[in-house]
Amino acid sequence: MDFTELDTRGLVLLGCGKMGGAMLAGWLDRGLSASAVTVIDPNPSDWLTGTGVALNTPLPPSPAVALIAVKPQMMGAALPALQSLTDTLFVTVAAGTPLSAYAAAFGASARVVRAMPNTPAAVGRGITAIIGNAAATPADLDLAQGMLAAVGEVVRLDTEDQMDAVTGLSGSGPAYVFHVIETMAAAGVAQGLSPDLALQLARATVAGAGALAMTGEDPGQLRVNVTSPNGTTQAGLEVLMKELPDLMTRTVAAAADRSRELRG
Numbered sequence: 001m002d003f004t005e006l007d008t009r010g011l012v013l014l015g016c017g018k019m020g021g022a023m024l025a026g027w028l029d030r031g032l033s034a035s036a037v038t039v040i041d042p043n044p045s046d047w048l049t050g051t052g053v054a055l056n057t058p059l060p061p062s063p064a065v066a067l068i069a070v071k072p073q074m075m076g077a078a079l080p081a082l083q084s085l086t087d088t089l090f091v092t093v094a095a096g097t098p099l100s101a102y103a104a105a106f107g108a109s110a111r112v113v114r115a116m117p118n119t120p121a122a123v124g125r126g127i128t129a130i131i132g133n134a135a136a137t138p139a140d141l142d143l144a145q146g147m148l149a150a151v152g153e154v155v156r157l158d159t160e161d162q163m164d165a166v167t168g169l170s171g172s173g174p175a176y177v178f179h180v181i182e183t184m185a186a187a188g189v190a191q192g193l194s195p196d197l198a199l200q201l202a203r204a205t206v207a208g209a210g211a212l213a214m215t216g217e218d219p220g221q222l223r224v225n226v227t228s229p230n231g232t233t234q235a236g237l238e239v240l241m242k243e244l245p246d247l248m249t250r251t252v253a254a255a256a257d258r259s260r261e262l263r264g
């Protein structure tokens, strides 16, 4: 990405925990100047302190973008810190919190893009869904998309309602996959492997399958390619496929429902 506008006018980051930190790490790795970034966070991590960004200093009056990455529950206490900004695009990654909440805090003319990223952004492999409010211009959406595309894929939503399902699928999804790694490793240990070897096999299997899935081949066909008739995979899938579809449907639904609840 061309970071010129952010480098020139500045980027403010409100909250730099797991998600804000993942995105900032991705941007700094891809060429954003640390000197252009001001972070507001009550307890900066050692990593953040070492990046050279400005920490809890007065804000520039008109940064290009203010990224809001605090927990939805902290929003009321945190947003007033950004109220003095002028001609700034607000980009929020908070789950649940609707676009209307930012109009209430910053005024109806505030330009806001709501985004749902995920933590693989830290290694440039995130996926983020975005939607703007009525005040956000096409140029604002392009700016937000450009920033987020620097740390992975970006998709645009048609309606804000879709954000709950996106949150339940790709926002929370990395945690489901990490749990698959954990449970595959534990299953390998139950078959007699050492914990270290089982974890190495599970981690590389998920990463390799993910890379293969990204070739664009249909995932159902990729599954068939592994499955010899009456072989080992078929025996395993006969167990997994009885339960996983319903389990995954309920998992994503629970996360999406929680996103709906967070609207308050």
Ligand SMILES: NC(=O)C1=CN([C@@H]2O[C@H](COP(=O)(O)OP(=O)(O)OC[C@H]3O[C@@H](n4cnc5c(N)ncnc54)[C@H](OP(=O)(O)O)[C@@H]3O)[C@@H](O)[C@H]2O)C=CC1
Binding pocket: 014, 015, 016, 017, 018, 019, 020, 021, 040, 041, 042, 043, 069, 070, 071, 072, 074, 077, 078, 093, 094, 095, 096, 116, 117, 118, 119, 171, 172
């Ligand atoms: N983690 C994820 O995978 C994803 C998270 N999100 C969204 O990102 C947002 C942040 O989540 P996550 O990074 O996981 O949470 P974290 O708790 O890791 O990060 C939030 C950060 O905000 C800080 N903070 C608290 N109060 C304030 C304040 N008043 N002003 C500035 N900073 C403050 C926290 O400090 P302290 O810890 O000291 O309170 C913390 O460092 C949430 O809204 C979440 O819905 C979206 C997509 C994925």
Ligand SMILES: O=C(O)[C@@H]1CCC=N1
Binding pocket: 095, 167, 171, 172
């Ligand atoms: O768990 C959460 O609420 C946040 C939103 C998506 C991922 N983490």
